[in-house]
Amino acid sequence: GAGVSQTPSNKVTEKGKYVELRCDPISGHTALYWYRQSLGQGPEFLIYFQGTGAADDSGLPNDRFFAVRPEGSVSTLKIQRTERGDSAVYLCASSIGRGSGANVLTFGAGSRLTVL
Amino acid sequence: LAKTTQPISMDSYEGQEVNITCSHNNIATNDYITWYQQFPSQGPRFIIQGYKTKVTNEVASLFIPADRKSSTLSLPRVSLSDTAVYYCLVADTDKLIFGTGTRLQVFP
Numbered sequence A: 001g002a003g004v005s006q007t008p009s010n011k012v013t014e015k016g017k018y019v020e021l022r023c024d025p026i027s028g029h030t031a032l033y034w035y036r037q038s039l040g041q042g043p044e045f046l047i048y049f050q051g052t053g054a055a056d057d058s059g060l061p062n063d064r065f066f067a068v069r070p071e072g073s074v075s076t077l078k079i080q081r082t083e084r085g086d087s088a089v090y091l092c093a094s095s096i097g098r099g100s101g102a103n104v105l106t107f108g109a110g111s112r113l114t115v116l
Numbered sequence B: 001l002a003k004t005t006q007p008i009s010m011d012s013y014e015g016q017e018v019n020i021t022c023s024h025n026n027i028a029t030n031d032y033i034t035w036y037q038q039f040p041s042q043g044p045r046f047i048i049q050g051y052k053t054k055v056t057n058e059v060a061s062l063f064i065p066a067d068r069k070s071s072t073l074s075l076p077r078v079s080l081s082d083t084a085v086y087y088c089l090v091a092d093t094d095k096l097i098f099g100t101g102t103r104l105q106v107f108p
Helices: none
Strands: A005-007 A010-013 A019-024 A031-037 A044-050 A053-056 A065-068 A075-079 A088-095 A111-115 B003-005 B009-013 B018-025 B033-038 B045-050 B053-056 B061-064 B070-075 B084-092 B095-098 B102-107
Touching: A005 A088, A010 A019, A019 A088, A019 A111, A031 A075, A044 A065, A044 A075, A044 B095, A075 A088, B003 B084, B003 B095, B009 B018, B018 B033, B018 B084, B018 B102, B033 B061, B033 B070, B045 B053, B045 B061, B045 B070, B070 B084
Parallel strands: A010 A111, B009 B102
Antiparallel strands: A005 A019, A019 A075, A031 A044, A031 A088, A044 A053, A065 A075, A088 A111, B003 B018, B018 B070, B033 B045, B033 B084, B053 B061, B061 B070, B084 B095, B084 B102
């Protein structure tokens, strides 16, 4: 597609529920990033994929968070047993790849998650 | 971990030039410095990227000294629509870390 698409744009769930957030990156972009942004804060790195594999998942806060990218394109961020502190905007970004000049990320509009 | 430091906020008036400086240490030798702009309810948007010295595009200039321990984003003749949060981004291996961001408010 022309840009990075994220669905849903808004998700309201109850504490303890399971949530999936989807990211459809720009076609041909091998690198895909997930960030989390709380109100008034900068985006916080969660995980980075290069192709199908998670190259760096050190930003995932705990084992309730998991992300996959099985075919090297669409990615899903999965959150189990949601907590109120998980409420934030989850941003996805993609780029052509690592290397010189490759730090240009194109972001989606984000998925706003609210845990009641 | 690469860390960046920016002023939390800046105010300006329409038509003025605005300079936002970002301090960063431990930047990787081969990596670039990139600035992003973010409006409310939107994802960050790429503004400009550079490695050393000066880069200019249609919206901004970026100044990077030889030691690369800082960078300055320059916005010429800002308008009300430039009111946003500006982030400095440097690479830390594969973990691209955003700075704290500078909230720019432009007044008429």
